[in-house]
Amino acid sequence: MNEQYPALLVVVPLLSALVVSIAGWVNKRLCFPVAVAALGMAAWSAVGLLLRVLDEGVIVYKLGGWSPPMGIAYYIDYLNGLVLPVVSIVALLNLIANKKGIEQQFPDKIGPFYTLYLLMVTGLLGIVVTGDAFNLYVLLEIAALTGYGLLAMGEERAPLATLNYLYMGTIGACFYLLGVGYLYIVTGSLNMVDIARLLPPLYQSNTVLAAFIICMVGVWLKMAFFPLHAWLPNAYTYANSAASSLIAPLVTKVMVYVMIRLMLTIFTTEFVFTTLALSDAVVWLAVIAIVMGAVLALAERNLKKMLTYIVVAEVGYMVGGAWLGNRDGMTGAILHIVNDALMTLCVFMVVGNIVYKVKGYAFEDLKGLFRKMPFTMGALVVGAMSIIGVPPTCGFFSKWYLIVGAISSGHYCFMAALIFSSLVSVVLFFRVFEICFYEPFSNHHGHDNHPGGMDEAPVSMVVPLLVVAVILILVGLYTGDIVNHVIQFAIPEAMV
Amino acid sequence: MKIIGLIIVVVTGALLIYAAADFPAWSDPASPASTYLSPHFIEKTMEETSVPNIVTAVLADYRGFDTMFETTVIFSAGVVCFFLLRISRREEEEPETRYYRHVLTGVTIQLKEGYKIPPSDDFERIDAAWTPPDLIIKTGCRILIPFVQLFALYVIAHGHHSPGGGFQGGVILGASIILLAISHDLRTAVRRMSEKLMAILCAVGVFIYAGTGALCLLLKLNFLDYSALAEVLHVDPITARSHGILIVEIGVGIAVMATMIWIYNNVSSAGRYRQGL
Amino acid sequence: MDSIFLYSSLYLAFLMVLSLIRALIGPTVLDRMIGVNAIGSKSVVLLILIGFLYHRVDMFVDIALAYAMLNFIAVLAASRYFQKRKGLYDEALYR
Amino acid sequence: MDKQEEKGLGHEHNTSKVENSDQGPGRRKSFGLYVVTFFIMFGVWVVLSGKFDPFHLSLGVISCAIVAYLSADLLRPTVRGLLILLVRWVPYLLWLMKEIFKANLHVTYLVFHPRMMDLIDPKIVKFRSKLEGDLALVTFADSITLTPGTITVNVSPDGDFKVHAIDKASGEPLPGEMEARIAKAFGESDG
Amino acid sequence: MIWPIDLAILTLVVVAAIGALMVKDLLGASVLFGAYSFMMCLLWSIMGAVDVAFTEASVGAGVSTVFFVAAVFRTSRRTRD
Amino acid sequence: MDIMNIIVCVLLFSGLFFLTGGAVGILRFPDFYSRLHPAGKLDTLGSLLAMTAFALFNLHHFSMGALLTSLKILLIVVFIFLASPTATHGIVDAGVRAGLAPWTKGEKRR
Amino acid sequence: MNMETIISIKPLLAILVSLLVVPILVLSGKRPNVREACTFLAAGVKFLIILSMVPVILNGTQIVYTIAEVIPGVAIKLRVDAFGMLFALVSSSLWIVTSAYSIGYMRGLKEHSQTRYFCFFALALSATIGVAFSANLLTLYLFYEMLSFATYPLVTHHQDHEARSSGRKYLLYIVGTSIGFVLPAMLISYSLAGTLDFSSQGFLAGTGSKPLIGLLCFMFLFGFAKAAIMPFHSWLPAAMVAPTPVSALLHAVAVVKVGVFCVARVLTGVFGTDLLFSLNLNVPIIYIASFTIMAGSLIALSQDNLKRLLAFSTIAQLSYIVLGIALLSPKGMTGGMLHIAMHAFGKITLFFCAGAIFVATGKKNISEMIGIGRRMPVTIAAFFIGSLSIIGMPPCGGFISKWYLVLGTLEAHQMPILFVLLTSSLLNAAYFMPFVYKAFFCRPEDSMFENKVQEAPAFCVVPLVITATISVILLFYPQPFLRLARMMVQSITGV
């Protein structure tokens, strides 16, 4: 079975989604255990794959038994070997944490919800694991479609926001598809490695250049990179918390992964950084993305929306880091995929818990939460520290690499933007903490005059949250190992 | 917005035109796309899968994995439509007035304040906006539908030799039921193909596909490597591939049919299932 | 024969233009439906013609058949709209 | 043999004067219905498939069985109905072809006539048909639609026709000869 | 060989697309979108993509127009652009 | 050019002629109801003739497969004959229900 | 110079003790006695662990422990050297005392959320020791930030409007500067040198251009805003809204001393004396510090609120330390380092006294305390001793450090600074002595208190007596601290 991990990784969630879908019509109580078992299996396979990659190097899995340029193949190398466990574990933890919330929000549609959830995870895992450019598009659409479904079930404004997301997402996916078509027209191949092999003589071609730009624009649309970010905040804010805490951590990050995959595997660093002279412009865009994300977040009086703008800023981090054009920047970007997924998960799960208990996430709803939900808020503090970039939480270390990369490539503006965004994050989060901490005001100190005592979310929601918080710190402490044993090999030698 | 749109369109269009300048000429037999991978497919498909329709062979075998997810896309669209639109009985406000129609005489009865007629053969429940189905349309469709269905099944079964396959057949099959709903009444169609059945068939269809793949996996070959089915079907591996393609096409057909009907039911009745288009 | 078929099909394309004009200028939705329906019936003929041009008419018959069957579903659906929506709200039928 | 089956395609009006009796939950479905449907379908299948190896034939059997199971009660064929179809319809169809051809020439004449607007004078003609069966009515209505300058606007189940005629000449002969021929084709003229 | 038809239909397709977007009535737009679909189907078959043409025929004629009409039925025909 | 081809051409051209009539008719006729006449009738007959021509042409190289293909083409005709009046009726019915009054002599075309 | 190093987990344990006690404290929320016993226990254990390392350090050995290699070339790493030992010793010993005092103060005022208070106190102490034992800039930064955030709930303990605005100010200054200045400076240093480990001669020597090094130097100097060097000082008076024990330990010992400790560490361990000398960077630092000393003292003169007065006094005194380090002369550096200890004991006594007065009378302003000496003689006596220590007069420890500083200025030939030192001592006297005078020697009719001895609870009084006593003892027996400081200076300058 060890050999079949790459297939199992994607197929198990898919099959279980179908089983869950049927179970939703037969016996609703079966849905949750099946879903958890499937995601657990997927996580197990993902970790197993990572270990195998560490042992043996790149793994190629031929689907249908056809060898790569003919059939579709999975390539698991260090890059996606690292991202896979993150995706599956984030999905698993979030599912466990949101069981109660889902039952509360969709008592009649548990089956469809879990089905969509599992399909979404299938899509995301598939995107990460696949080695075929077109297969990636199909999986992209699975992740997107299920994402629309999950996101649209929320507040009153959710459908409109989601429809906008759908428009943007479709344009993005179609652009990607078009880019793949351009590559196909000049190379005749769809396999990523194969395309990379065929491309070098064609680097000067207009078509390849356009293919690259179109693919990038498509992927940027999907990941909400700055000028193309407009759909993200509303779509994530008004969604239900179980969906937003799955999608916010994973979708943008997986898209960043796709971008890095395009840059490193298909187009190779030589083309991206030597033949093209775009990296300065993109880094400047990233700078604007970070600054705008931070500033727009400042303007929000609503925790969830504020977090969505932080997500926008974080996308700027990763894109900028990847485009700095040196090893440190790329390391930072890849590391930040992992870290940002985890910390975004953490803060969105916190929002989920708050919504579960308080039924709101505007700043006014947060009053006195430190007393009411100490564990949840504790996790929020850890998540916030990570987003701010306080050691030893993991957020610090990716920021470290990004800044070092910025310094060594001379993009001091990018460094300044990172620092600025950290500072703004401090303001953002401590504004929230203040509200949670001070209000309602205790006018005369001395006695506990807060109404009500502790009113924490259920254990099943708090424990995964705390696990995430601990993971944030552990990942931070093991950054060195991750970089030395995994990321270092994920970046091609050619990149200095 | 219009000006922004125009600017974006002009910029993108310029980029695309710029790129198109370097394309190989249209319908050039020597273009890379025609000379790199496709000769293998064209020349080897018959040997390797014994399916004359190369598109079907590539679709369901060489790139069968894509197609599995394509089916999943359709399935998830169905689930999403259901998830978004279906108003469950709990949320649905029970109408004050119910309408029934006596089947034999066509007399419509209006019952207020929640009175019900127990389900019987004589009366059927109808909707407030019920319109009597048109005789010509109804009769015409009544006769057409079975043939449409037969044609759909033919398309699924003959995907190997002529254009078509699971997806097209499934769509036509679904369209036949949609035609029933349009020409008669949504209730008629739903009575024939109940919601639960559709939902389960959707999943079953995709399950047939993915399950075939998983069966190959259990038979110690890679996922979707149909030649593993040779053991089970007692044929040689190449024929096994051909049969495997048929099996997955059937799965696709079932899934697509059920999903199309499911989406139509939800969209046309806005999730209430009371009255459709 | 091929050239006859080719010119016939070009002529059919021209006829489709005429039908398309009706579909474009309306004035009511129903006029558009007539136009589109006419395009559909010409398409069936055109499909078979293309089949002859490719010398593979047996492959194109299926498509034409499917077309003939399904084309009228769309028309029925659109006409069904008016059966159900009659008098329900007074949206301008005319432009 | 089942009573229903004896009636043939045109004789349903006794039990199903009211339309959509096919929706009635209590409608009896006899086994013969399925068998007949199956064979009709199989005939069509053979035309469609064009492959006579056992594999494809068995697929055809399965498909036809599925269609019979799904839609036999929609088609509602009977053995006698089929025979009638062959024996009595063919002459009618030939006659109809002739009429259609005439109708088309007429309309084409109108279409290409430079002063077309003066020639046409649309009006709605109403009449009541003697026909009773659903299928007979529908056949009549469709035939009207296909023949000279007339389109059926509405048919009630009782046989009230509203016909849109493009000019005076087209509307006058209705119901006329066509009704009689259809009645004959469906065996209603003597009943 | 058959490229003249290709050119003709391509032009028609553009006209149909613009028409579908310009019509100030959603039902009309969906009907014209159906016409656009037909054209596309013809185009695929002209280019020899029979399977794609078949799919487009069954989807465009059988399903997506019906979906559009159903959605318009459930919402509104009104549009300002 | 043998006799068969001539028959085919005649049938095809007459079919195209009727189709032309249909296309021109729906452009020229003054109102919705009268436009249905060419759309419903001429297109049907035009298709019928053209299809017959195709069926005959296909039998040129006679074989079992060609015969079946011709039968299929005729099957299309059958379907058109079933579907076309139904569709026409559907459109008319919609027009009536939407409250469209028929054009009468002397009005402007619309 | 090479020092022997041994690897031992002890420094980590010293940090972890107070970290691990936090969950216990949380769990014991409803049982104050258990909670406070645990606090004491942790404080004692921590002190003992640190004490157990003293002989090793005095032998000239360093203790090293690597926690995790997070970035190539940079690990989260602990290293105990003489300077760190000195600082750790001071803060851990004072934690015990402060714990006792906290109990008295908090119980005396029946404060709310005492569990939270003790938890974050413990956290803050962990961070302080962490800073003391950091082996490189990254570790230093880690614990520095941890301390910043752990102190925030303590500063804003009262959760009222004033606390809120002070808390904001605190964060703005501390976190803003650390992220805005220290982080980039650290990263630039890393990309210049490829390492962040402190070394006795600094690791930046010979890497960057002169302006860049200068820029880095000032980014570090102001970045560690906990050192309260002007203009980044005003968080400190604002933070005085915290409960007095917090002010006492954190704003007289842990937090602010962490600031100057960091500055000292960076100046010596990152830049190195040679580099500073060669670029002549120490002179501006000296003048900035001098300015802060003078300005702080002058502002303190005009304060009526006792704690604010102490805060400005602290600002001034902290710059003594920076000044001492920046002099770069062996004597001056010794004096600066010693001043960490001496000022800590003196100032904590003063804060304890202020707190005790508040507990006993509820008064915060000096003008309301005329004649208080009769009511609380022990407290005010301790206050007197503490203020003597700050002024730098015998018989208190402060004298020694100031003496060394004066020697240092002479050694460095900075005569104007000598003047600054002397003037500021006079100013110190000018703002402390009137209070003491009024407290004891006012006319009975002016006295605002009944003439009856009524001290604060014993838990308050005993600690302040202890610290006052230690202040005095330190004059006569400064050996441990002096030796540590000298060792450190020797390792830096070789003298």
Place this chain on the structure above:
Amino acid sequence: MTDLISTVIAKYNYWIYITLMMIGLYAMIAKNNLVKKIVGMNIFQTAIILFYVSIGVKKGATIPILEHGHGPDAHHVVHAVDYINPLPHVLMLTAIVVGVATLGVALALAIRIYNNYNTLEEDEILAQIREK
């Protein structure tokens, strides 16, 4: 001039796909009605399908279904130049399916929006949101 015309004709498919794509893109950006945008989206998607199918076209080749595919002479030699490239067709089948799925979801969303706001015009919806 003749050069230009021949370029235009030779790549007519590509120019038309660009035109269609831009029409769709413009509609998605500039149209105000949500369903119109969905129509635009579909046109956008079909434009890409057109592009792909155009890639596959091969002069002088027939449709990619093997002649004499079965029977005794099933294994006679097949020449790649005789058949149109099937791969783009396969890809585009998937893309069409994705298009239908997206269409269904988009329409479902539009219906939900209509239920909430009773209009499909984006500016009217936004005005309603702003009022609240």
